[in-house]
Amino acid sequence: MNPETPAKAVVRARQEVAAALSILLDPASDSTSAEPHLIDAWRLLHQSVTGADEAADDETLLAWLRTECAGLSGPARKRVGDVLAQLIAGAATPSANRTRSVSSRKLLSHARDAGQALDHYEPSQRGPSAMRMIWLGRIAKAAVVLVLAVGFVVTIRGNQDFGTGAWHGSYYPTKDFGGQPTLRRDADVNFNWASKPPHERISADLFSVQWNTCLVLDEASKALFELRSNDGSRLLVDGKVVVDLWKSGTTRRGDGSIDLAPGVHHLQIDYYEVRGHALVALRASLQGEKPTSIPDSLLRYPGDNFDPENPCGSVEE
Amino acid sequence: MSATSSRALRSTLPDVASVLVLIVSTWLVFTTFDDFAISWDEPVHLSYGNHILDWLETRGEDDSALHFRRDYLYGGGFDGLGALARRYSVLDPYDTLHLLGGLIGLIGLIGVWRLGRFLGGPWGGWWSLAFIVGTPVYWGHMFFNPKDGPFAAGYIWGLYYVIRVAAAMPAVSRGLWIKLGLGLGAALCVRIAGLLVVCYLGLAVVAYGAFRGWVTGRWLEASRAWWSMGWRAAISVCIGWAGMLVFWPWAQLRPISGPFHSLSNMTHFNLHNRSFPFGGRWIRTYEAPWDYLPRLFAFKLPEVVVVALCAGGLLGAYLAYKRFRDPEQAQRSFAHGLLALGILLPPIYAIVRGSPLYDGVRHFLFLAPPICAAAGITVAWLQAYTAERRRWLPLVLVGVVLVLCGRQVAVMHHMHPIEYAWFNAFSGGMHRVENRYDIDYYGGSYKEAIERLEEYLWQKEPDKFLSTTYTVRGCGPSGIIKRYFPPNFEYAKRGRFYTGFTRAKCHLQHGKYPEVARVERLGIPLNIIRDLRPEESIRPSKPVAPATPPDPTPKAAKEAPHEP
Numbered sequence: 115m116n117p118e119t120p121a122k123a124v125v126r127a128r129q130e131v132a133a134a135l136s137i138l139l140d141p142a143s144d145s146t147s148a149e150p151h152l153i154d155a156w157r158l159l160h161q162s163v164t165g166a167d168e169a170a171d172d173e174t175l176l177a178w179l180r181t182e183c184a185g186l187s188g189p190a191r192k193r194v195g196d197v198l199a200q201l202i203a204g205a206a207t208p209s210a211n212r213t214r215s216v217s218s219r220k221l222l223s224h225a226r227d228a229g230q231a232l233d234h235y236e237p238s239q240r241g242p243s244a245m246r247m248i249w250l251g252r253i254a255k256a257a258v259v260l261v262l263a264v265g266f267v268v269t270i271r272g273n274q275d276f277g278t279g280a281w282h283g284s285y286y287p288t289k290d291f292g293g294q295p296t297l298r299r300d301a302d303v304n305f306n307w308a309s310k311p312p313h314e315r316i317s318a319d320l321f322s323v324q325w326n327t328c329l330v331l332d333e334a335s336k337a338l339f340e341l342r343s344n345d346g347s348r349l350l351v352d353g354k355v356v357v358d359l360w361k362s363g364t365t366r367r368g369d370g371s372i373d374l375a376p377g378v379h380h381l382q383i384d385y386y387e388v389r390g391h392a393l394v395a396l397r398a399s400l401q402g403e404k405p406t407s408i409p410d411s412l413l414r415y416p417g418d419n420f421d422p423e424n425p426c427g428s429v430e431e
Numbered sequence: 432m433s434a435t436s437s438r439a440l441r442s443t444l445p446d447v448a449s450v451l452v453l454i455v456s457t458w459l460v461f462t463t464f465d466d467f468a469i470s471w472d473e474p475v476h477l478s479y480g481n482h483i484l485d486w487l488e489t490r491g492e493d494d495s496a497l498h499f500r501r502d503y504l505y506g507g508g509f510d511g512l513g514a515l516a517r518r519y520s521v522l523d524p525y526d527t528l529h530l531l532g533g534l535i536g537l538i539g540l541i542g543v544w545r546l547g548r549f550l551g552g553p554w555g556g557w558w559s560l561a562f563i564v565g566t567p568v569y570w571g572h573m574f575f576n577p578k579d580g581p582f583a584a585g586y587i588w589g590l591y592y593v594i595r596v597a598a599a600m601p602a603v604s605r606g607l608w609i610k611l612g613l614g615l616g617a618a619l620c621v622r623i624a625g626l627l628v629v630c631y632l633g634l635a636v637v638a639y640g641a642f643r644g645w646v647t648g649r650w651l652e653a654s655r656a657w658w659s660m661g662w663r664a665a666i667s668v669c670i671g672w673a674g675m676l677v678f679w680p681w682a683q684l685r686p687i688s689g690p691f692h693s694l695s696n697m698t699h700f701n702l703h704n705r706s707f708p709f710g711g712r713w714i715r716t717y718e719a720p721w722d723y724l725p726r727l728f729a730f731k732l733p734e735v736v737v738v739a740l741c742a743g744g745l746l747g748a749y750l751a752y753k754r755f756r757d758p759e760q761a762q763r764s765f766a767h768g769l770l771a772l773g774i775l776l777p778p779i780y781a782i783v784r785g786s787p788l789y790d791g792v793r794h795f796l797f798l799a800p801p802i803c804a805a806a807g808i809t810v811a812w813l814q815a816y817t818a819e820r821r822r823w824l825p826l827v828l829v830g831v832v833l834v835l836c837g838r839q840v841a842v843m844h845h846m847h848p849i850e851y852a853w854f855n856a857f858s859g860g861m862h863r864v865e866n867r868y869d870i871d872y873y874g875g876s877y878k879e880a881i882e883r884l885e886e887y888l889w890q891k892e893p894d895k896f897l898s899t900t901y902t903v904r905g906c907g908p909s910g911i912i913k914r915y916f917p918p919n920f921e922y923a924k925r926g927r928f929y930t931g932f933t934r935a936k937c938h939l940q941h942g943k944y945p946e947v948a949r950v951e952r953l954g955i956p957l958n959i960i961r962d963l964r965p966e967e968s969i970r971p972s973k974p975v976a977p978a979t980p981p982d983p984t985p986k987a988a989k990e991a992p993h994e995p
Contacts, residue, residue, distance in 0.1 A: 135602065257454055340897045369898050
């Protein structure tokens with residue numbers, strides 16, 4: 115046993131531990147065959163760590179193992195040292211007189227301890243290129259986890275409003291805008307609550323909502339709007355009703371158009387739900403495109419405490 | 432750079448590349464999952480998942496899961512997990528299922544990589560991963576096939592651990608037996624066909640004992656090996672079995688006999704006896720010719736995979752013949768033999784038994800991952816073999832295979848999100864399979880078809896688009912087609928627009944009416960939309976007169992609001 119470098123010695127130590135494990139895990143094998151592999155593994159590890167040219171004698175090895183060997187706790191070092199001492203003593207006995215000194219269960223645990231110590235020393239002993247590879251592996255795993263995490267966050271953020279939407283929503287606990295409203299910022303007015311409540315403080319039936327936002331246009335536009343709701347709803351643009359579905363009953367759809375000059379325009383949606391299925395959705399075509407939700411880039415939040423008389427007063431063009 | 436670090440870099444290169452591919456694949460799953468249409472099977476599995484959760488939450492009081500269609504005979508691993516995910520998801524229910532399916536498909540990709548790496552080293556892992564990522568039929572099904580997609584992922588992990596156990600015998604660690612149990616559970620919890628993996632495990636144990644007896648010449652030794660490996664394998668099967676039962680209410684009531692009853696029922700499956708095109712002629716589900724599966728796999732997998740698989744098969748047969756004479760060599764090849772078994776046994780069984788076959792290779796999708804692993808291992812072997820002869824040869828090989836993989840990426844980009852409909856050049860190309868094979872059997876083109884119809888109508892009649900209710904009819908389950916409708920579309924049996932996919936030649940119906948839009952891939956139509964309306968049939972909505980708002984200011988506007 116005369117390895118050239120600490121790196122080679124630690125690799126060989128790992129091979130010895132693997133050989134011992136493969137014998138110990140084989141129910142048909144005699145576990146004593148694993149003992150020489152374990153003794154060699156510790157000698158090689160010690161040689162690699164100390165950088166010695168030759169293997170240490172038994173006493174030095176045991177002393178190092180019991181006091182210095184890193185990667186193992188104090189009690190584990192003592193346990194490992196005791197078992198190794200028994201193994202070394204057993205190995206010195208002529209094979210004809212040898213009896214099993216350590217149970218196979220203890221040997222298996224000893225081999226796992228050796229593996230643990232190797233896990234600690236191997237990266238530093240194998241040299242910078244091995245360290246680089248190990249770090250590369252860690253970075254790669256971290257990158258996969260990071261992509262997964264970012265994917266989840268982006269997916270959830272993209273589909274749930276976290277209070278940054280441009281629509282100021284006032285959710286009332288009655289169907290006629292009475293009582294104390296709960297305020298919420300919504301990114302879009304496109305809800306299909308079915309028979310569920312829109313908010314934990316609001317019941318599934320007999321509630322109403324008013325949304326307000328400010329639409330900023332750079333150029334004149336003939337805007338088309340479509341509202342769909344169950345029960346009643348209406349859309350007001352700058353105070354003028356453009357779509358009126360102010361009626362209880364089944365799901366209805368209505369549309370309307372209005373010429374809008376460049377500048378800021380106030381959009382307001384009133385909605386109420388009596389009972390049964392609850393939904394409300396707005397689509398618009400502002401620049402000749404297929405009707406869809408109004409893009410965020412064209413909307414501005416009117417503020418938490420906007421003035422109903424001048425709702426977009428705080429919004430700059 | 433020293434020779435050692437250069438060697439280290441070369442051996443790490445395929446691993447680094449594999450991890451990069453996995454990262455890109457993960458990113459693609461997150462950015463594209465909502466592009467995919469809803470397949471015919473998904474609404475049923477969505478309901479089954481809800482019934483499973485109801486069964487678990489009411490501790491068996493709500494027993495609708497026990498007699499839900501024929502699905503009660505299926506393990507509900509994916510469906511139950513999907514129902515659980517939907518409960519907490521902010522996404523639409525089907526988008527949630529698509530994302531979950533995509534993520535489980537990714538786990539399948541990792542399984543292929545691990546298997547290829549285990550049997551073929553880092554390069555084997557890389558090629559296996561590159562091949563499966565470039566297999567459109569696997570990638571497409573990952574998102575919208577709630578049964579065959581997750582089963583394919585479970586099957587590859589089950590097979591991987593069986594192979595690892597077989598290679599490690601007799602020194603199999605406790606951790607590996609437990610992982611094997613989890614792998615078996617992943618396969619069994621979706622389809623009872625996961626019992627195939629249990630059979631491979633049994634075979635591995637029997638074969639290991641036989642090798643032991645053969646090598647030592649002592650058959651007592653063999654029986655000891657059978658016993659010592661057998662009871663450990665049985666514990667793994669019990670772990671997998673327990674995992675299978677978690678989301679399978681019907682089997683929870685008969686944990687032993689139930690799954691076998693289900694297996695027998697599935698092998699006599701007779702729900703879909705219908706006709707479909709195969710090679711230009713129309714055949715029935717029960718009359719599928721013997722070459723149905725081989726031919727479709729040869730046409731649906733990337734060409735490079737088919738070629739590598741054939742080369743690997745020939746090479747494997749030659750090596751098996753050579754090594755069979757030497758028991759120790761034979762044992763070494765056993766892991767590869769198990770992979771071959773995992774690929775060959777299911778189709779051979781189906782051919783011999785005359786099992787009903789339809790919908791392309793979807794029911795045998797679980798063969799795509801091990802096939803890609805086998806192809807990847809073969810290319811890695813060829814790379815090493817050629818490197819011993821000429822230094823430039825492996826470079827040429829790597830270059831050619833990389834170009835072919837790149838072409839697959841381009842194909843998949845073009846086919847997206849209907850990747851699964853792709854046929855390779857061995858079939859003569861997409862234009863040759865039109866009307867000769869079932870292409871878009873899952874209705875993957877309907878989402879895009881409705882978008883195209885909406886776009887067409889908006890462009891053609893923008894002034895009356897919003898005030899008109901357009902009636903549309905389709906070919907296939909209306910419930911799914913309706914889900915893509917904008918508010919001004921209605922489904923009607925006598926709808927004035929028709930959208931038809933290629934299944935049962937639906938796209939050729941109403942041929943005398945003008946085609947207004949089509950969904951096309953690689954030059955062939957996957958869905959054709961026709962305008963069936965005479966002018967007077969357009970039903971305008973009642974015009975809405977602007978009304979004076981009753982009270983634009985809410986009564987309680989001045990009251991102090993709750994903070995959200």
